[in-house]
Amino acid sequence: MPVVSLLNDGEAGAEALAVFDDIRAKRQTDYVNNFWRALAHDPATLKATWDRVQTVMSPGALDPLVKELIYVAVSTANGCDYCVHSHTAAARAKGMTPAMHGELLAVIAMASQTNALATALSIPVDERFKA
Amino acid sequence: MPVVSLLNDGEAGAEALAVFDDIRAKRQTDYVNNFWRALAHDPATLKATWDRVQTVMSPGALDPLVKELIYVAVSTANGCDYCVHSHTAAARAKGMTPAMHGELLAVIAMASQTNALATALSIPVDERFKA
Amino acid sequence: MPVVSLLNDGEAGAEALAVFDDIRAKRQTDYVNNFWRALAHDPATLKATWDRVQTVMSPGALDPLVKELIYVAVSTANGCDYCVHSHTAAARAKGMTPAMHGELLAVIAMASQTNALATALSIPVDERFKA
Amino acid sequence: MPVVSLLNDGEAGAEALAVFDDIRAKRQTDYVNNFWRALAHDPATLKATWDRVQTVMSPGALDPLVKELIYVAVSTANGCDYCVHSHTAAARAKGMTPAMHGELLAVIAMASQTNALATALSIPVDERFKA
Amino acid sequence: MPVVSLLNDGEAGAEALAVFDDIRAKRQTDYVNNFWRALAHDPATLKATWDRVQTVMSPGALDPLVKELIYVAVSTANGCDYCVHSHTAAARAKGMTPAMHGELLAVIAMASQTNALATALSIPVDERFKA
Amino acid sequence: MPVVSLLNDGEAGAEALAVFDDIRAKRQTDYVNNFWRALAHDPATLKATWDRVQTVMSPGALDPLVKELIYVAVSTANGCDYCVHSHTAAARAKGMTPAMHGELLAVIAMASQTNALATALSIPVDERFKA
Numbered sequence: 001m002p003v004v005s006l007l008n009d010g011e012a013g014a015e016a017l018a019v020f021d022d023i024r025a026k027r028q029t030d031y032v033n034n035f036w037r038a039l040a041h042d043p044a045t046l047k048a049t050w051d052r053v054q055t056v057m058s059p060g061a062l063d064p065l066v067k068e069l070i071y072v073a074v075s076t077a078n079g080c081d082y083c084v085h086s087h088t089a090a091a092r093a094k095g096m097t098p099a100m101h102g103e104l105l106a107v108i109a110m111a112s113q114t115n116a117l118a119t120a121l122s123i124p125v126d127e128r129f130k131a
Numbered sequence: 132m133p134v135v136s137l138l139n140d141g142e143a144g145a146e147a148l149a150v151f152d153d154i155r156a157k158r159q160t161d162y163v164n165n166f167w168r169a170l171a172h173d174p175a176t177l178k179a180t181w182d183r184v185q186t187v188m189s190p191g192a193l194d195p196l197v198k199e200l201i202y203v204a205v206s207t208a209n210g211c212d213y214c215v216h217s218h219t220a221a222a223r224a225k226g227m228t229p230a231m232h233g234e235l236l237a238v239i240a241m242a243s244q245t246n247a248l249a250t251a252l253s254i255p256v257d258e259r260f261k262a
Numbered sequence: 263m264p265v266v267s268l269l270n271d272g273e274a275g276a277e278a279l280a281v282f283d284d285i286r287a288k289r290q291t292d293y294v295n296n297f298w299r300a301l302a303h304d305p306a307t308l309k310a311t312w313d314r315v316q317t318v319m320s321p322g323a324l325d326p327l328v329k330e331l332i333y334v335a336v337s338t339a340n341g342c343d344y345c346v347h348s349h350t351a352a353a354r355a356k357g358m359t360p361a362m363h364g365e366l367l368a369v370i371a372m373a374s375q376t377n378a379l380a381t382a383l384s385i386p387v388d389e390r391f392k393a
Numbered sequence: 394m395p396v397v398s399l400l401n402d403g404e405a406g407a408e409a410l411a412v413f414d415d416i417r418a419k420r421q422t423d424y425v426n427n428f429w430r431a432l433a434h435d436p437a438t439l440k441a442t443w444d445r446v447q448t449v450m451s452p453g454a455l456d457p458l459v460k461e462l463i464y465v466a467v468s469t470a471n472g473c474d475y476c477v478h479s480h481t482a483a484a485r486a487k488g489m490t491p492a493m494h495g496e497l498l499a500v501i502a503m504a505s506q507t508n509a510l511a512t513a514l515s516i517p518v519d520e521r522f523k524a
Numbered sequence: 525m526p527v528v529s530l531l532n533d534g535e536a537g538a539e540a541l542a543v544f545d546d547i548r549a550k551r552q553t554d555y556v557n558n559f560w561r562a563l564a565h566d567p568a569t570l571k572a573t574w575d576r577v578q579t580v581m582s583p584g585a586l587d588p589l590v591k592e593l594i595y596v597a598v599s600t601a602n603g604c605d606y607c608v609h610s611h612t613a614a615a616r617a618k619g620m621t622p623a624m625h626g627e628l629l630a631v632i633a634m635a636s637q638t639n640a641l642a643t644a645l646s647i648p649v650d651e652r653f654k655a
Numbered sequence: 656m657p658v659v660s661l662l663n664d665g666e667a668g669a670e671a672l673a674v675f676d677d678i679r680a681k682r683q684t685d686y687v688n689n690f691w692r693a694l695a696h697d698p699a700t701l702k703a704t705w706d707r708v709q710t711v712m713s714p715g716a717l718d719p720l721v722k723e724l725i726y727v728a729v730s731t732a733n734g735c736d737y738c739v740h741s742h743t744a745a746a747r748a749k750g751m752t753p754a755m756h757g758e759l760l761a762v763i764a765m766a767s768q769t770n771a772l773a774t775a776l777s778i779p780v781d782e783r784f785k786a
Contacts, residue, residue, distance in 0.1 A: 339470030
């Protein structure tokens with residue numbers, strides 16, 4: 001039950017359709033997932049988001065799989081169910097093994113608990129951790 | 132201004148001191164950071180946390196630097212200032228370059244905005260993303 | 263699958279029913295939405311919440327539509343799916359156009375990413391921003 | 394105590410300096426606030442963020458002051474202290490009165506409490522709120 | 525560095541001063557803490573908040589100390605440093621021992637990590653947990 | 656739609672099955688809930704989590720029901736729907752009455768709104784609240 005309808009190709013405007021085509025070409029698949037179909041109501045945000053995500057997630061100093069793991073971690077901490085599903089799927093597609101998934105979850109769980117302890121105790125930052 | 136005092140070696144009890152000694156030995160440094168000194172008021176939680184963090188953060192299917200990047204990502208999304216500082220410092224110690232840091236931040240920022248969009252639109256999970 | 267049952271008019275007690283009646287009268291509709299039906303298990307909280315929401319959301323220095331936009335923004339950042347749906351619907355009922363919705367989402371996404379960057383970098387507040 | 398140093402004009406590279414100049418020109422002030430000085434370590438993210446924020450925050454279907462109020466709301470829910478300060482200051486500069494500020498806070502507080510109630514009770518979305 | 529000034533008794537208006545007096549009388553202390561002094565800019569919200577907090581935190585089916593522990597738990601999960609400090613202090617004043625504090629923190633940490641695991645795995649709610 | 660499949664007894668490995676058996680024995684029920692069945696893909700995390708939760712949630716300075724209330728509070732603030740359901744059910748099993756549930760919700764809602772106010776105003780911690 002999305003807050004806006006998911007636009008199919010017939011409903012999307014020309015600008016949105018151009019982004020859909022680019023998604024298909026870059027990903028080499030005919031499938032355009034729900035996130036983009038919902039954003040299609042606002043073609044400017046659709047295009048800006050798609051353009052930026054490609055730049056950010058492309059290979060660089062960090063490899064694409066590591067970036068997906070980080071994405072899953074943020075999505076979990078932010079409680080975004082859609083994002084957890086879509087980026088876990090993306091991480092698998094980029095080579096995440098079950099063992100890597102298990103360790104990813106263990107780190108997320110560890111961080112979540114020490115985050116809570118540090119916040120509940122208002123621990124002051126050590127001088128040596130400052131820039 | 133921590134919620135509890137940070138126990139120095141003279142104030143910590145025997146059980147807490149044993150953990151401090153283990154931290155020093157494993158990390159090959161004399162320095163015990165504030166997080167552990169605050170947890171020392173409850174030696175059982177101190178020991179359980181230190182034991183678990185070593186298991187979780189040790190090399191495995193993911194390398195220790197990748198685990199630190201994930202830790203920073205979770206800490207950022209949870210808004211834990213202490214944890215952002217301590218784990219960014221840990222990531223640097225394990226080899227994170229400024230370029231890697233820049234990309235880490237870009238992924239965190241990207242995920243944060245698409246998390247918000249997916250949540251604000253309540254996007255339903257695509258069938259193909261389900262296990 | 264709510265955590266408590268949603269009380270229909272026959273199940274709600276007299277105090278809760280009085281609030282339902284007030285909701286119907288003020289909103290000029292027969293429909294009482296699920297939120298109030300769940301709160302009806304605790305008539306005191308039901309009444310306090312309904313009374314306060316009317317005071318807060320009524321016209322003042324900010325107009326009611328702007329207040330709904332703010333409500334959607336907070337609900338998104340807090341990850342409350344029910345609230346995103348109900349207050350997006352309320353905003354539409356008060357005149358939010360698709361273009362306004364698009365801009366609302368763009369601001370929420372923008373804020374989410376700069377929030378993450380500021381937190382990940384622990385940016386100190388500029389002197390000139392202090393009261 | 395930022396996680397990275399705040400680059401002054403002498404330390405920033407040419408690309409970052411060009412963004413600083415653009416900030417100065419667009420805002421008609423010589424002052425470049427800490428957020429941009431920290432981002433200057435990664436000129437690509439600095440430029441992408443600055444470009445996007447201008448597009449998103451410019452007048453459109455919503456006026457700039459309303460956008461700042463939404464920004465403060467998101468920043469509060471995300472617990473970003475820097476962002477709360479900088480965007481409250483921006484809202485004041487764009488005409489937010491103390492009365493408007495008071496109502497903004499009241500809506501944020503109201504939403505936060507009903508968000509919590511809806512989540513704690515896992516209220517199902519009413520059919521009529523669905524798109 | 526608060527976003528608004530903290531009003532002292534001379535600066536607060538008559539309505540705010542009446543709330544300050546009530547705080548002093550009910551708590552049997554001359555001290556009015558910063559939270560109320562900041563809220564005093566908006567006497568209506570100040571009064572509504574103070575009135576509601578007394579109702580909610582008074583003895584009932586749960587005793588006041590248990591309520592403070594819950595308050596600290598929520599404040600920690602929401603990352604509110606001020607609230608963690610003020611309600612930990614309140615809990616101590618109502619009898620929280622160091623052992624109780626230690627257990628409170630351990631439960632918060634435990635919940636934080638299982639919350640993260642359940643979210644990262646999108647665990648479906650068991651039929652038997654439904655109302 | 657979990658991110659991983661829920662392992663039944665026939666699919667779980669020996670280590671995971673041993674934990675399932677321990678859950679059944681300790682809880683005196685044949686039912687193993689979905690959370691553990693999802694974690695069973697990573698027996699080490701399954702065992703570590705189950706072991707720790709027993710230690711943390713057992714009777715101590717705080718009684719088990721109070722611990723469950725705190726667990727529900729944290730789960731609500733973190734927006735974990737599964738955890739809200741499972742720990743509300745656990746609290747009921749340990750004696751939480753509807754009146755206690757109502758007060759729990761009222762405290763969570765109260766804390767959520769004052770958390771938001773304190774954050775939006777960046778209230779400085781009073782000297783007397785410091786350790």
